[in-house]
Amino acid sequence: MSNKAVYTAVAERPTTFDDIRKAAERIAPYVHRTPVLTSSSLDERFGGQLFFKCENFQRIGAFKARGATNAVFSLDEERAGAGVATHSSGNHGAALALAASLRGIRSWIVVPTDAPVVKSESVRRLGANFVSCEPGLANREAALEKVLADTGAEMVHPYNDWRVIAGQGTAAMELLEDQPELDLLMTPVGGGGLLSGCAVAAKAMRRGIEVIGCEPAGADDAQRSFRSGELQAMPNPRTVADGLRGALGTRTFAVIRTLVDDIVTVSEDEIIAAMRLVWERLKIVIEPSCAVPVAALLSGAVRLDGRKAGIVLTGGNVDLDNLPWR
Amino acid sequence: MSNKAVYTAVAERPTTFDDIRKAAERIAPYVHRTPVLTSSSLDERFGGQLFFKCENFQRIGAFKARGATNAVFSLDEERAGAGVATHSSGNHGAALALAASLRGIRSWIVVPTDAPVVKSESVRRLGANFVSCEPGLANREAALEKVLADTGAEMVHPYNDWRVIAGQGTAAMELLEDQPELDLLMTPVGGGGLLSGCAVAAKAMRRGIEVIGCEPAGADDAQRSFRSGELQAMPNPRTVADGLRGALGTRTFAVIRTLVDDIVTVSEDEIIAAMRLVWERLKIVIEPSCAVPVAALLSGAVRLDGRKAGIVLTGGNVDLDNLPWR
Numbered sequence: 160m161s162n163k164a165v166y167t168a169v170a171e172r173p174t175t176f177d178d179i180r181k182a183a184e185r186i187a188p189y190v191h192r193t194p195v196l197t198s199s200s201l202d203e204r205f206g207g208q209l210f211f212k213c214e215n216f217q218r219i220g221a222f223k224a225r226g227a228t229n230a231v232f233s234l235d236e237e238r239a240g241a242g243v244a245t246h247s248s249g250n251h252g253a254a255l256a257l258a259a260s261l262r263g264i265r266s267w268i269v270v271p272t273d274a275p276v277v278k279s280e281s282v283r284r285l286g287a288n289f290v291s292c293e294p295g296l297a298n299r300e301a302a303l304e305k306v307l308a309d310t311g312a313e314m315v316h317p318y319n320d321w322r323v324i325a326g327q328g329t330a331a332m333e334l335l336e337d338q339p340e341l342d343l344l345m346t347p348v349g350g351g352g353l354l355s356g357c358a359v360a361a362k363a364m365r366r367g368i369e370v371i372g373c374e375p376a377g378a379d380d381a382q383r384s385f386r387s388g389e390l391q392a393m394p395n396p397r398t399v400a401d402g403l404r405g406a407l408g409t410r411t412f413a414v415i416r417t418l419v420d421d422i423v424t425v426s427e428d429e430i431i432a433a434m435r436l437v438w439e440r441l442k443i444v445i446e447p448s449c450a451v452p453v454a455a456l457l458s459g460a461v462r463l464d465g466r467k468a469g470i471v472l473t474g475g476n477v478d479l480d481n482l483p484w485r
Numbered sequence: 486m487s488n489k490a491v492y493t494a495v496a497e498r499p500t501t502f503d504d505i506r507k508a509a510e511r512i513a514p515y516v517h518r519t520p521v522l523t524s525s526s527l528d529e530r531f532g533g534q535l536f537f538k539c540e541n542f543q544r545i546g547a548f549k550a551r552g553a554t555n556a557v558f559s560l561d562e563e564r565a566g567a568g569v570a571t572h573s574s575g576n577h578g579a580a581l582a583l584a585a586s587l588r589g590i591r592s593w594i595v596v597p598t599d600a601p602v603v604k605s606e607s608v609r610r611l612g613a614n615f616v617s618c619e620p621g622l623a624n625r626e627a628a629l630e631k632v633l634a635d636t637g638a639e640m641v642h643p644y645n646d647w648r649v650i651a652g653q654g655t656a657a658m659e660l661l662e663d664q665p666e667l668d669l670l671m672t673p674v675g676g677g678g679l680l681s682g683c684a685v686a687a688k689a690m691r692r693g694i695e696v697i698g699c700e701p702a703g704a705d706d707a708q709r710s711f712r713s714g715e716l717q718a719m720p721n722p723r724t725v726a727d728g729l730r731g732a733l734g735t736r737t738f739a740v741i742r743t744l745v746d747d748i749v750t751v752s753e754d755e756i757i758a759a760m761r762l763v764w765e766r767l768k769i770v771i772e773p774s775c776a777v778p779v780a781a782l783l784s785g786a787v788r789l790d791g792r793k794a795g796i797v798l799t800g801g802n803v804d805l806d807n808l809p810w811r
Contacts (some may be wrong), residue, residue, distance in 0.1 A: 176655075196542070215768045216522070216767075216768055220768060296714060435805060438770050438805060439770075439805065441542075442541045442542055442546060442769060442770040442801035443768060443769050443770060444764055444765075444768040444769060444770060445768075458516065475768035479761060479764060479808070479810065480810070482805070482808075484806070485806065
C-alpha cells in the first residue's frame with residue numbers, strides 16, 4: 160500500500176530504521192537499556208513465549224524518556240538555547256523536563272489540573288517551568304500557544320513528531336536485539352508514537368514479524384482509523400488507561416496504516432485484570448495503560464498459538480493510593 | 486569468638502561455602518538466577534551505591550525456593566519416597582510444595598488459619614496436601630507432629646536446617662558473583678536462614694565485607710540474642726512484616742553470632758515507608774518483610790557513607806487488596 164499522499168501532506172521525511180539506530184546512539188548516555196523479563200506461569204497460561212520489555216524501569220518510569228531525549232538532543236545549539244515546551248497530562252511532560260535538564264536547557268510543561276498527581280509531581284521535581292491549565296485539549300493547546308509565543312521555545316509534541324517516533328522505536332530495536340526470533344510484537348496505542356516507531360524497527364529487523372497495536376475500547380480511534388483508512392477523531396475517551404486517551408496524529412497514522420498488521424481493543428475490566436495479573440505474576444509495578452497488550456491476551460483478542468511474542472511494558476507511574484481494583 | 490559449644494549442641498556439621506556452591510549446582514535447573522537492579526535516585530538519596538538482588542522475581546515469589554529446593558533434592562531416593570512436610574504461614578510452604586512437585590514426591594504443608602491468603606493459596610495451587618490448623622506455634626507443631634507420625638514424611642524446617650541455610654546462601658553467592666566489590670550486605674532476619682546462609686557466602690567470597698541483619702523492632706529476638714550471646718525467645722511478635730515473626734533457631738543463631746557484624750531494628754512506619762519507596766522508585770512489588778533493610782537506610786540505622794551495598798529483596802507476595810498504607 161502506498162501512503163505517499165499522507166507523507167506529502169506532512170511534507171517531511173518519515174522515520175526510517177536508520178533514524179532509529181541513530182536515535183539509539185544519541186540517547187544511550189541518558190536513558191536505560193531496560194531488562195527483558197519472562198514468566199513461565201504466564202507462558203503456560205497464554206500458550207506461547209512472552210518477552211516483556213520493561214520500560215516501567217526506564218528513567219521517569221516510562222518509555223517516553225526515549226522520544227523526548229532524542230528530540231532534545233537532536234536540536235542544534237541555537238534552537239536548544241530557546242528551550243523546549245509541550246503540553247502533557249502524563250509521562251511525556253516528565254520525559255521532556257528530564258531531557259531538558261540533562262541538556263541544561265529550559266523547559267515549559269503545560270499540565271492540566273486533571274492530570275494524575277503522581278505524573279504532575281514528577282514534572283515539578285525535574286525542574287521544569289510548570290504551567291497549569293484547565294482540562295481539555297482546547298485549553299491545553301491555548302496555554303501552550305501562549306508559552307511558545309512568550310518564550311520562543313521549541314515545541315516537542317508527545318507523539319506526532321518524527322524525532323519522538325524514532326526515539327520510541329529504540330525500545331523495539333533493543334528488544335529484537337535481545338530476542339531476535341520474535342514472531343509477534345504488541346504495544347499499546349494512544350497517540351501512536353510508540354507503536355509507529357516500534358513498527359519501523361520491528362519490520363526492518365525481523366522478516367515476517369506481526370505487529371499489533373492494543374487499545375482500550377473506550378478510546379478506539381486508532382482501530383477506527385486503521386480500519387477506515389481515514390484519521391478518526393476521539394472526542395470523548397473513557398478509559399482508566401490515562402496514557403492512551405490521545406488520538407493518532409497524521410505522522411503516526413501514516414506509519415501505522417502502512418506497517419501495522421492489526422489493532423485490537425479491550426474492555427476496562429480486562430485492562431484492570433491484566434494489570435493485576437502482571438503485578439501478581441511478574442512482581443512489577445505497571446500503570447493501567449501498560450496492561451493493555453496483556454489484556455488482549457486475557458480476552459483472547461490476540462492468541463499466541465505457541466509463538467514468541469514481545470510486549471513493550473510502557474510505564475509504571477501509578478498512584479498507589481488509588482489502585483483501580485479498589 | 487568460638488561457638489564450638491553451640492555447634493556441638495546441635496551435633497552436626499554447619500554449612501560451609503562449599504555446601505553453598507554445591508547447593509547452587511543442585512538447584513540451578515529449578516530456580517531462577519534473579520536479576521540485580523539499581524536505582525540512581527535511591528543511590529543519590531542514601532549516599533552510596535545499592536545493588537538489589539531481586540528474589541521477589543524468584544519462583545514462588547521469594548528466596549525460600551532456594552532452601553526448600555536444596556533440601557528436597559538433597560534427599561536420597563528412599564527418604565524422598567516418603568515425601569516432605571513442614572508448617573508455614575508463608576513462603577516456605579509454597580517453596581516446599583514447589584520443590585516436591587519438581588521432584589515428583591508428595592508434600593504436606595500445615596498452614597494456620599491466620600496465614601496471608603495470597604500465600605496459602607499458593608500452597609494449594611502447587612498441589613501439596615494442605616493441612617489447616619489453628620494459629621499459634623503450639624498448634625502448628627502439634628499438627629505437624631501428627632502429619633509426620635501418620636505419613637513418615639521428612640520434616641524440612643523453614644530455617645533451622647543446614648540444607649535450607651546452604652540453599653538460601655546461594656542468593657548472596659550470585660549477588661557477589663555479579664558485584665564482587667560490595668562493602669556491605671544487608672538482609673532481613675526472621676528465623677535467620679537467609680542471613681546465616683548469606684553470611685557464610687559473603688564472608689568467604691569478599692574479605693572485609695560487613696554483613697548486617699535488619700529486623701522489625703516488634704520482633705527483635707535476633708538483635709537481643711545477638712547482643713546477649715544467648716538465644717532469646719520472641720513470645721508475642723507484632724509487625725506488619727509477616728515473614729519475620731519467627732525466632733532464630735539454634736543453627737541459624739550459631740552462624741549469625743559468629744559471622745554477622747550487627748543486627749539493627751526498624752519501626753513499623755519505617756517498614757511501610759520503605760516498601761512504598763521501593764514500589765515507587767524501583768517499580769517492583771515487594772512484601773513488607775522485604776522492605777526492612779531499606780527501612781534501615783531510611784531511618785539512618787545503617788549509613789552507606791559512599792559504600793557499595795547489596796540488599797537481598799526477599800519476596801513479593803503481598804495481598805494487593807490489603808496494602809499497608811491504606
